Amino acid sequence: MKPKRILDCGAGGQVPPLALFHQHGFEIWGIDISDEQLEKARRFCAEQGLKIQLQRGDMRSIPFRNASFDYVFEHYSMCHLSKKDVGLAISEMHRVLKKQGLCFLGVISTDSWPKSTFGQEKESGEFWRENENGEPTLHSMFTDGEADKLVSAWEVVSKEKRVQYMLEVSQKITLEEWMALHGEAREECSRRIWKAKYAQRMNEFRYVYTYFFLRKLK
Numbered sequence: 001m002k003p004k005r006i007l008d009c010g011a012g013g014q015v016p017p018l019a020l021f022h023q024h025g026f027e028i029w030g031i032d033i034s035d036e037q038l039e040k041a042r043r044f045c046a047e048q049g050l051k052i053q054l055q056r057g058d059m060r061s062i063p064f065r066n067a068s069f070d071y072v073f074e075h076y077s078m079c080h081l082s083k084k085d086v087g088l089a090i091s092e093m094h095r096v097l098k099k100q101g102l103c104f105l106g107v108i109s110t111d112s113w114p115k116s117t118f119g120q121e122k123e124s125g126e127f128w129r130e131n132e133n134g135e136p137t138l139h140s141m142f143t144d145g146e147a148d149k150l151v152s153a154w155e156v157v158s159k160e161k162r163v164q165y166m167l168e169v170s171q172k173i174t175l176e177e178w179m180a181l182h183g184e185a186r187e188e189c190s191r192r193i194w195k196a197k198y199a200q201r202m203n204e205f206r207y208v209y210t211y212f213f214l215r216k217l218k
Contacts, residue, residue, distance in 0.1 A: 003027040004070040007096065009059040009089065010077025011052075012037025014044060017075065022050045029069070031057030032077075059089040067098045074105040083125055083140045090150055097216045102157070107150070108141045109161060109208040114184045115141075117169065117205075147210045154214040166205040173201065 004026055008018050011030025018028045018041075030052060032038045038054055045052050057063045059077065072093045078086050086107065093103050108118075115121065118139040119129025125146070131137045142150070175198055182194045186204070189197075197204070 005029065005068065006071040006073060007031070007062075007064070007069045009062070009072065009074040009093065011054060012039075012041045014040045016041040016044060016052070017073065018052050019044070019048060019050055021073075022052060026071070028052045029064075030054045031059065031062065033058050059092060060085050061088075062092040062096050064096045066095055067101075068096045070098055070101050072097055072101070072103040072105075074103075076106070078105065079108050079140060080138050081140060082123075082138065083142070083146075086140060086142075087150055091153075094153055094216055099216060099218060101216045103154070103214040103216070104211070105214070106209050106211040107147050108139060109147070109210045110141045110143050111161070111163075111206070111208040112141060113186055113204060113206055114181050116181070116184060117166070142210065144210070147212075151212050151214055154212075155217050157213040157215050159213075160211045162209050162211065164207040164209075165202060166207055167202055170202045170205040173205075 006021050006026045006028055008016070008030040010032055011018055012032035012034050016030065018030050021028050030041065032041070033056065035056060038056060041054055045054070055063070059074070060081070074093070078089055081089060090105065093105065097103060110125065112118070115127065118127035121127050125141045127139045127141070128136055178198050178201060179191065179195060182191055185194060
């Protein structure tokens with residue numbers, strides 16, 4: 001039987017998830033816009049003896065023909081695109097999938113808090129901050145309604161929100177810094193009540209991702 005073909009959009013990095021698919025017998029392809037991240041992935045694959053096809057590519061214009069793959073995978077790559085470009089990328093994933101093909105992808109939810117963790121909001125839901133190398137980095141967030149609209153052309157097999165509590169960040173924040181976040185409180189409250197919440201702040205700092213498992217119908 002011919003192995004199923006899978007494409008990873010954003011396949012670079014030191015430990016590429018494509019390694020897991022290799023263990024299950026997939027014919028594997030990966031694209032990434034960063035030459036540096038691709039080199040890290042190639043080095044890992046060489047060390048592990050993995051046969052994976054990696055090439056430079058932009059998920060907003062995927063360099064493959066229509067209906068080329070049985071599966072498409074994306075994780076924590078689209079979040080660095082503008083909201084408009086996220087829509088383009090998802091349309092491209094739909095294009096390169098075969099009919100009845102499956103796709104896994106995710107977007108950052110606006111339930112994440114505090115928003116200032118992601119930088120300055122320059123457009124609605126688009127936050128910019130400098131990364132560890134001093135380079136401007138974009139994080140795009142979506143409401144539930146916006147996320148659902150992104151995948152309206154698909155059959156939604158499953159949808160799940162996952163919450164990751166930012167414990168290290170919350171443990172380090174001082175009371176003064178906490179009070180400065182009062183204007184970002186997820187629920188309206190007085191400064192007195194907000195101050196009292198400082199002891200429970202670890203429940204407030206959260207990174208929320210909305211994941212979709214999708215099927216292409218036509």
